[in-house]
Amino acid sequence: MTFDPAKILESKRALRRDLAARPIAEKLALLDALRARQLAIRPAGQSAAAESTGILHEEPAPYRAG
Amino acid sequence: MNIRDVIKTINQMQAKGVMERYALGGAVGATFYLEPVATLDVDVFVSFKPEAGSVIVSPQRIYDYLTARGGTVQGEHIVISGWPVQFLPPASPLGEEALAQAVEKDVAGTSVRVFTAEHLAAVALQTGRAKDKARLLQFIEAGVLDSDRFQAILTRHGLTAAWRRFEQQFLRDQP
Numbered sequence: 001m002t003f004d005p006a007k008i009l010e011s012k013r014a015l016r017r018d019l020a021a022r023p024i025a026e027k028l029a030l031l032d033a034l035r036a037r038q039l040a041i042r043p044a045g046q047s048a049a050a051e052s053t054g055i056l057h058e059e060p061a062p063y064r065a066g
Numbered sequence: 067m068n069i070r071d072v073i074k075t076i077n078q079m080q081a082k083g084v085m086e087r088y089a090l091g092g093a094v095g096a097t098f099y100l101e102p103v104a105t106l107d108v109d110v111f112v113s114f115k116p117e118a119g120s121v122i123v124s125p126q127r128i129y130d131y132l133t134a135r136g137g138t139v140q141g142e143h144i145v146i147s148g149w150p151v152q153f154l155p156p157a158s159p160l161g162e163e164a165l166a167q168a169v170e171k172d173v174a175g176t177s178v179r180v181f182t183a184e185h186l187a188a189v190a191l192q193t194g195r196a197k198d199k200a201r202l203l204q205f206i207e208a209g210v211l212d213s214d215r216f217q218a219i220l221t222r223h224g225l226t227a228a229w230r231r232f233e234q235q236f237l238r239d240q241p
Binding site for chain 1: 067068070093097099100101103105149172174207
């Protein structure tokens, strides 16, 4: 363990590089796991519709007509 | 909940002629180049054909196909294998180019079309929400962008000024 901020940042970068370099099937499985976790920790006050379907919503991307 | 099942379903739809060519964009598309980041939905960009006798493009055929097979429509999404999926027509020349130039990737034996890293980064710049800027930074820090190709896309789609602002805001060495 280190409390050197430079080493901590480098270790985070290394972890990100390691995650990015993993096989795509593994990375997609991680997306599944991250989404399952988001659903598990969603606020208790989530709407009834979201509760019944297990769906969380986020602001859609305003993909622009150009 | 399995995103690979989503990909298989989309491939089946394409094979059966329910929809034309497609490509993954958004956070799921970015996962093919970067570390995975939590996302709530899957963005699938599709060329929609107008229905016979109509000039209006619609995802109705896709929705009909999926709901007949247990998919649930939730607002702008349809849920496949536990994932809310949004089918989007390319809304700009940049989107059309990204779809046309998408690349084939292999996911453990299943093929999938994905936007190139450079197009994903350009779309993120154009879309411009905080999380899109964060994704663009991820692309830059990961060093996965072909600089010439990226700059050519920015020039073609009038994004050079937006890119300069982004550089000023996030990439300059001195505060």
